[in-house]
Amino acid sequence: MKKSTTLKDIARATGVHVSTVSRALTPNGGASLSQEVVERIRKAAEAMDYRPNRLASGLRTSRTMTVGVMIPDITNNLFPPIVRGIEGFLEPNGYASILVNTDNDIAREQRLMDVLRERGVDGVINAAVRADDGQMERFAAGLPVVTVNRKVENSTIPSVISDDVGGVRMMVHRLAKLGHRRIGHVAGPADLSTGVDRRAAFETAMRTLGHDAPARLVVTASYYTEAEGARCADLLLDRDEGVTAILCANDRLALGALEALRARGLSCPGDISVTGFNDIPFLDLIPPGLTTVQILQYDIGRTAAEILVKLMTMPERRVPSTTILPVSIVERGSIGPVKQP
């Protein structure tokens, strides 16, 4: 492995001091140098295929041009587009991203945060925060952090999320228009902002419409998984409250709910309507076609990256504490009018 060329090499080749080379090669540093020298050095650097050593420069300046990206689990379909959105903004701006999976494990999150700090990341984008995440709050005190998709409740950490409230409200109204009055809700985990916010939105929307929203119509999942979706839907149906529609806090829960209906021999949307949230990739291909709230997955990632860069490069400027991106309803086959008994 031949060692790569350094400033010193270029200095030797061009007969100037390394500091001069350094200045010639930084965009604005060449200001105090003669055009001729800058030109000569740039040419030599090009010829010698010079690549700056980011470690060295990072050590000196304590800016590594690296950001940490924390994800619960990259194999969860929701996150790749977000990650892609993040990279889509960071990479062209010279940042590299270190990707880590937390598995929603608090100890693991702690450990990975240390890993990122050791590596001197300039900032962190966290798609894995819990709603009540004290350690992330502390962490954010020493390093720019932006949360994406989720947020820490009552926190100053900037977040980029989707319009959870609006999405749920629109969906409830859509179901109501189809005649549904007894709508069940499979809520997301209580320790995730999406879980609590969507649940609150559900209850508000139901009350606003003058419909019942007793606690018995809501079942809270422990995780955003198909298995939990099935379990919760089952529970809801067991309670036998005459539910005609189930609004799930996300698509995976909804897929589980569909499975539960199938297991009971119930048809969707014939017997019961089901809706999801996120519109994850491939959802459109799965029968009966889940009606869901479409979020701008790529854009929330990209926006989070933009905000993080602002935080990192212009700490004095203020950034919005919460950025909410719009959502829309995609209607597919999983909802229909209330079954007439």
Added chain:
Amino acid sequence: MKKSTTLKDIARATGVHVSTVSRALTPNGGASLSQEVVERIRKAAEAMDYRPNRLASGLRTSRTMTVGVMIPDITNNLFPPIVRGIEGFLEPNGYASILVNTDNDIAREQRLMDVLRERGVDGVINAAVRADDGQMERFAAGLPVVTVNRKVENSTIPSVISDDVGGVRMMVHRLAKLGHRRIGHVAGPADLSTGVDRRAAFETAMRTLGHDAPARLVVTASYYTEAEGARCADLLLDRDEGVTAILCANDRLALGALEALRARGLSCPGDISVTGFNDIPFLDLIPPGLTTVQILQYDIGRTAAEILVKLMTMPERRVPSTTILPVSIVERGSIGPVKQP
């Protein structure tokens, strides 16, 4: 942002020299120190919440404990499990991964390779190589590289792939057993090893069975996309060669083929059987259930990481040039007996 504690801080606190602290804190370095000093230093480090600065240590030792992971596109369902497998091995071993998306763009690949080098990665796992990738070959001369899922043909770069030949052969046999003799093949891109290898395997298997495999039964896709799958399947059907089954080089092509059939009003498997390759997540939920070759997605990632670590830490030891992981057939609804005219 308060600066973190350094070796110097600990040295000052414990009254020893920084070099002593350094030795006390490296696992085997403490060998030449007294137990008492080591203990005292370790305790102080713990108390002061010391985190080594990886930049500094990387600069000094030129080992950054970082690896680059190149993926064509993380939003492609195939790759997240592979990435997860990679991380599953690297992270517990102290490595962090920088993830980059190449979009199968050669110029972009080149640029990202430079990015990784600047950051001093100890090695690279590449899931995005083209079959004839000269620049990656050169790159691998100066830095440990392992390719995963794909490989560079006729190269010395170690690769971890699935049993493409076996998978295709088994699938052809399976179709043959159902009576299919005129089997079409939607081949993968000619510049990817999976494309050429599976195509070759298809032709070999067909010949072995004594079936026809004229060039007209094979259409080569330009990309692994649903759109290309549909286009190629259409082309195949237009040729009107009496094809009764279409073996696709991967699942996305197969999904496209299904779409093409649907557009023509043909049923699957009633009129035509279709098969895929990879068994990507969610495939099981999409009707009619694609029969496909299941690969060990997580394991090829993990194995690639294991091999890379060997390469990085024990350059003298030899590693297998190609590691082939087994595959199996998952049979779902998309294949059936030949339609009797």
Added chain:
DNA sequence: AGGAGACCCGCAATCGATTGCACTGTTACC
């Protein structure tokens, strides 16, 4: 008692880039 090791630990150079300060030569101005 003197010498040989063994054992512990400090010294200082080093990795590569950055940057405040100092220094030299030139220009301009009175």
Added chain:
DNA sequence: GGTAACAGTGCAATCGATTGCGGGTCTCCT
């Protein structure tokens, strides 16, 4: 003509951790 201002470069310290080398102390043996 002398000096002040300035442009253009070099010098050297610095970021934090690592490591070869050397020096001091203690033990043990002859």
